[in-house]
Amino acid sequence: MAYEPESPELAEELENLEDACRQASQEIANSRSVRETVALAEVDVPHHLREIARQRVPTLQRIGRMRDMRVEEIVKNQLSSLALERNELVASREFDRIKAVDWYVLRANYPEIYTKAMREANLILERKRKR
Numbered sequence: 001m002a003y004e005p006e007s008p009e010l011a012e013e014l015e016n017l018e019d020a021c022r023q024a025s026q027e028i029a030n031s032r033s034v035r036e037t038v039a040l041a042e043v044d045v046p047h048h049l050r051e052i053a054r055q056r057v058p059t060l061q062r063i064g065r066m067r068d069m070r071v072e073e074i075v076k077n078q079l080s081s082l083a084l085e086r087n088e089l090v091a092s093r094e095f096d097r098i099k100a101v102d103w104y105v106l107r108a109n110y111p112e113i114y115t116k117a118m119r120e121a122n123l124i125l126e127r128k129r130k131r
Helices: 008-029 034-040 047-056 058-084 088-101 103-109 111-130
Strands: none
Touching (some): 008 034, 008 047, 058 088, 058 103, 058 111, 088 103, 103 111
16 A cells, blocks of 8 residues: 555554554553563554654654563562562462463563573572571
């Protein structure tokens, strides 16, 4: 579908895309898990708008950075909840739950963060075992 540079249809589609991106960014800010955050960042850009959207929809560019920052924040919160747990057994079970439910997405999309988080979580659990 060919569009004129400033056609009303194009402007309307770009505005709708901008609204969808704003909504996704608000949902990312409120997300509670890595899996949810990564899923919310997937904004469907129509094929015929992909080239134009990169330049004309600023929120689309920010979604990736917002997603990455939110993922790091969620992982930090998960690790701090492990550190705050007094019982080693409960912390170990919570760690297993987090790995199974959430961190498989982390391993696939953010291998550096995953490696760092695994190392930190294992250190937390080891300190709890020594007590």
